[in-house]
Amino acid sequence: MPKPLRILISLLVGVAIGYILYSSFHTTQYRVEVCVDYHGQKACRIAEGRTQDLAMRAAHDNACAQVTSGVTGTIGCQDTPPTSIRLLQGN
Secondary structure: OOHHHHHHHHHHHHHHHHHHHHHHHOOOOEEEEEEEEEOOEEEEEEEEEOOHHHHHHHHHHHHHHHHOOHHHHHHHHHOOOOOEEEEEOOO
């Protein structure tokens, strides 16, 4: 393999690794706590995300996982609006 091609490939690999590391450490911009009440069971969970919507969805899904079991219960809970949403300090 020619030396210039090796250098180019090394640079591309280095840039790719740098991007992966940068995006891994800088993902959290929003942090929220979401509470759900589903069939009399209540749960609150905190999640972080790159956008507020992603953080809210993750927290809602995590809270639902605490109060349901099975696919039907999970889908039903995910369609239930949260009882409270609290925005927390992000990174």
